[in-house]
Amino acid sequence: MITTEEIQLAKHCISHATASGATAARVSLNKSVTDACTIMNGELDKVSHSADRSIYIYLFVDGRYGTFSTNRLEEKELEEFISKAVEMVRMLGEDRCRRLPDQDRTEKNASSGRELGLFDDAYYSIEAEERYRNALRLSIYEKIVQNKEFSLISEECEYSCTADDMFLADSNGLECRHSETAFGTFSEMTIKDNEGNKYSGYWWQTSPVANEIDFEECGRKALERAVSQIGPKKRRSGRYRMVVDTTVASRLVTPLLTALNASSIQQKMSFLDNSLGMQVFPEGLTLMDLARTPGKNGSRLFDTEGVATKDTAIIENGVVKQYFVNTYLSEKMGIPPTVEDISRPCIRPYLKEIALQDKEKEVSLEDILKASRNGIFVTGFNGGNCNPVTGDFSFGIEGFAINEGKIGHPVREMLITGNIMELWNHLTAAGSDARASSRWQIPSLAFEEVTFSA
Amino acid sequence: MNTLQYYTDLFKVTRTQLEELTATALAQGGDYCDLYFEHTSFFNLLLKDGVVSSGGFHTDYGVGIRVLKGEKTGYAYSENTEMRDMLSAAKAASAIAAGQASSGRTYKSVKDKVQDLYPMQENWRDKHADAFLPFLKDLEKAIFAKDSRIVKVIIRLSDSVTDVLMYNSLSELTYETRPMGSVTATVVFQQGDKTENKSVSRSFRTGAEMIGPALLDEIAGEAVKGIDERFEAIRPKGGQMNVVMGAGASGILLHEAMGHAFEADFNRKGQSIFSDRLGQQICPKGVDVVDDGTVAYNRGSGNYDDEGVPGEKTYMVKDGVLCSYLHDRISAAWYGVEPTGNGRRENFRYNPIPRMRATYMESGDADPGSIIASVKNGIYVNEFSNGQVKIGEGDFTFFVKSGFLIEKGRLTAPVKDINIIGNGPQALADILAVGNDLRIDNGTWTCGKEQSVPVSCGMPTVLISSLTVGGE
Numbered sequence: 001m002i003t004t005e006e007i008q009l010a011k012h013c014i015s016h017a018t019a020s021g022a023t024a025a026r027v028s029l030n031k032s033v034t035d036a037c038t039i040m041n042g043e044l045d046k047v048s049h050s051a052d053r054s055i056y057i058y059l060f061v062d063g064r065y066g067t068f069s070t071n072r073l074e075e076k077e078l079e080e081f082i083s084k085a086v087e088m089v090r091m092l093g094e095d096r097c098r099r100l101p102d103q104d105r106t107e108k109n110a111s112s113g114r115e116l117g118l119f120d121d122a123y124y125s126i127e128a129e130e131r132y133r134n135a136l137r138l139s140i141y142e143k144i145v146q147n148k149e150f151s152l153i154s155e156e157c158e159y160s161c162t163a164d165d166m167f168l169a170d171s172n173g174l175e176c177r178h179s180e181t182a183f184g185t186f187s188e189m190t191i192k193d194n195e196g197n198k199y200s201g202y203w204w205q206t207s208p209v210a211n212e213i214d215f216e217e218c219g220r221k222a223l224e225r226a227v228s229q230i231g232p233k234k235r236r237s238g239r240y241r242m243v244v245d246t247t248v249a250s251r252l253v254t255p256l257l258t259a260l261n262a263s264s265i266q267q268k269m270s271f272l273d274n275s276l277g278m279q280v281f282p283e284g285l286t287l288m289d290l291a292r293t294p295g296k297n298g299s300r301l302f303d304t305e306g307v308a309t310k311d312t313a314i315i316e317n318g319v320v321k322q323y324f325v326n327t328y329l330s331e332k333m334g335i336p337p338t339v340e341d342i343s344r345p346c347i348r349p350y351l352k353e354i355a356l357q358d359k360e361k362e363v364s365l366e367d368i369l370k371a372s373r374n375g376i377f378v379t380g381f382n383g384g385n386c387n388p389v390t391g392d393f394s395f396g397i398e399g400f401a402i403n404e405g406k407i408g409h410p411v412r413e414m415l416i417t418g419n420i421m422e423l424w425n426h427l428t429a430a431g432s433d434a435r436a437s438s439r440w441q442i443p444s445l446a447f448e449e450v451t452f453s454a
Numbered sequence: 455m456n457t458l459q460y461y462t463d464l465f466k467v468t469r470t471q472l473e474e475l476t477a478t479a480l481a482q483g484g485d486y487c488d489l490y491f492e493h494t495s496f497f498n499l500l501l502k503d504g505v506v507s508s509g510g511f512h513t514d515y516g517v518g519i520r521v522l523k524g525e526k527t528g529y530a531y532s533e534n535t536e537m538r539d540m541l542s543a544a545k546a547a548s549a550i551a552a553g554q555a556s557s558g559r560t561y562k563s564v565k566d567k568v569q570d571l572y573p574m575q576e577n578w579r580d581k582h583a584d585a586f587l588p589f590l591k592d593l594e595k596a597i598f599a600k601d602s603r604i605v606k607v608i609i610r611l612s613d614s615v616t617d618v619l620m621y622n623s624l625s626e627l628t629y630e631t632r633p634m635g636s637v638t639a640t641v642v643f644q645q646g647d648k649t650e651n652k653s654v655s656r657s658f659r660t661g662a663e664m665i666g667p668a669l670l671d672e673i674a675g676e677a678v679k680g681i682d683e684r685f686e687a688i689r690p691k692g693g694q695m696n697v698v699m700g701a702g703a704s705g706i707l708l709h710e711a712m713g714h715a716f717e718a719d720f721n722r723k724g725q726s727i728f729s730d731r732l733g734q735q736i737c738p739k740g741v742d743v744v745d746d747g748t749v750a751y752n753r754g755s756g757n758y759d760d761e762g763v764p765g766e767k768t769y770m771v772k773d774g775v776l777c778s779y780l781h782d783r784i785s786a787a788w789y790g791v792e793p794t795g796n797g798r799r800e801n802f803r804y805n806p807i808p809r810m811r812a813t814y815m816e817s818g819d820a821d822p823g824s825i826i827a828s829v830k831n832g833i834y835v836n837e838f839s840n841g842q843v844k845i846g847e848g849d850f851t852f853f854v855k856s857g858f859l860i861e862k863g864r865l866t867a868p869v870k871d872i873n874i875i876g877n878g879p880q881a882l883a884d885i886l887a888v889g890n891d892l893r894i895d896n897g898t899w900t901c902g903k904e905q906s907v908p909v910s911c912g913m914p915t916v917l918i919s920s921l922t923v924g925g926e
Contacts, residue, residue, distance in 0.1 A: 070513040088509065092499075
């Protein structure tokens, strides 16, 4: 991927920036190659090849700061680009809080980029013909038996292979590298019931390892998800227990992570301001950042500043343990720096009704549904938003009724409305069923007293 | 407008080389191929805490090569225009046709149209950062002066200028330069222990002449508009009700409820809820819905789309009847119609697909005040953020930042932060009245179907008899 010459070029950018007047500089060189093959109704529909190479340059000039990027990597052109960039930064306002991270905070053991075992060399041996064969393996078009319940309108599936390589260096001597591969499958089915109503379902998998892909599962799950939606019924507005499937549960975590970011707090755009060290969530909620787990999607040894990540609690037993504070905001707000953002969030299992004495106990979706008894099982969000300042949210949802702990008929055209902090304070369960292939290890979740409109 | 030589010099290609590339791309039996050269320079400034303390510029350059065999697509790109690398990309894209039987599909030339929808008086590329610093500081000052409850103001100014050269196997050669300027102000207010925020943006395909006192006054005024109501706003009782869509940004309804479902790729594949409804009455008579690539200086407009097809005004619905989908070259050939200039892409790394431009409903004849007065109980909505749609099912949503309850024909309590959900065909059939006050919203609308492209939307005041509103 990234060659020795390209690394030298990146380092040259730093030298040229400081020689042009920059007080400090950071450079990120990124390369990415993706090949994808798409099958439509059992036949080849699209092949694509993409190869990207770009350089990002972060300049600190006399207390001023700017960011620049280009994919024109000829040395002379880059030098002119950087010289112009330094001149531009000089025109900006002074902000002395802008600086590189201290050396004692940066990662020292990411020299090869392979330390986390996220790069599978099998990537190099998968040629176009094999990609095509793998994409065809995803297709179940010929195997789908048309029945009385539905007819298939279309099947689209894709197999893709990606290799990413990133080299990060700064004028304080930082040199870090991160390399990873991603092998992905995707399948989407559109079906029609006897009354002409259409339904779609999709499924996907991503893994850094080529042979971890389950080619049989993708189409089958996509079809199951489409068929399961046939015959939706309206449900009355009201307050129900809500179980959120692991495949979409991250939607409810995102507002929390945004609110925990120092940039939101500093700009008074966070409903979690002044919550550090406070018990603002129920005791059952523990949210970890498991950034350094080898071989897992989302793991990384350093953030975008080169600061070393660590496995740590963000929310522990309901107490906020950490904000995400980069070097600039640490200086600006006068608080200790951490990392710029989360790498691999993970929520620990929890069941409100049954105290989990054994911390290693598994909590399945079935356990959660059983404990929730009656309510609505949410399997998809359809639009909506969460106000970053107040936490007030309103989301469209789709899913199924829960009747006596069992999944019942599909529901559609419903909305949930409330405040995200109140919602999390009504958490009754968190499973241990997060998909291994997901970067975000957010399991199925259950909440009580959720307002549904229909 | 720049000359052809400007573009061939910029991309370091000759007509002979363009022909060699298309010949290479079609060598394995493709029906059609096109080359899309693109060079974009981006620039941005950020004012925060009273200081323009960060900014930068960015350069993106490359060529995308697409080969079609019937409706099948081969796509590859190169980030430089060295002939060796472009030939390599052409060969990679050509693979889609290898070993494929004849598709029977013919891709035809389109009629060229000379238009200049966004002439630049002042080229962004000729400006330095210091030219915009006074504007940013003055805008911040003007916003702070409007309301003593303001505690934070963040202002972003960004611009881009994109040079495009397109050539295809039909020997069509087109080229143009596309400017875009955007200003966004985010304002945080505090009143007692309550905090509220508001974001305002303006975006146009125009030159740096847009930065001036008129824009400053418009953004500053809009930034504080309705803030008293925001502090007082309530969550309405949820459920199905009459919804009056205010003129302007309510066009998000059209974008989500029908625009996506009218994009011809979804219909060609049978996936859209409107797949079998061409020629049918889908709205009440008198309703006209347009997707327009020809609105001067509009964010969604294009002299050409990204397949070299001239921008045009396309009626999707005329007098309530679905009369056209939004076509790229693939779907147009499949349906046997002319492409409508909707083949768009995020940049040279992506193949074009049918996308909206400026989507709006034309004015009707109802008085907006009378529309509100006709509603006994319902909701009026006028500020929005995001939306979404499920193409097959037709279920769409959009998020309302602010509005009012309607009680006995009058606007009463302000409401905020609610999601509204409906079903496309049903919502269109449920239109009861269309106002005479069409307004196009010039915010930084960006559509995210597979790729991000700038769009805009508009609407007159419209009454829909029943949508589901999120609430307590």
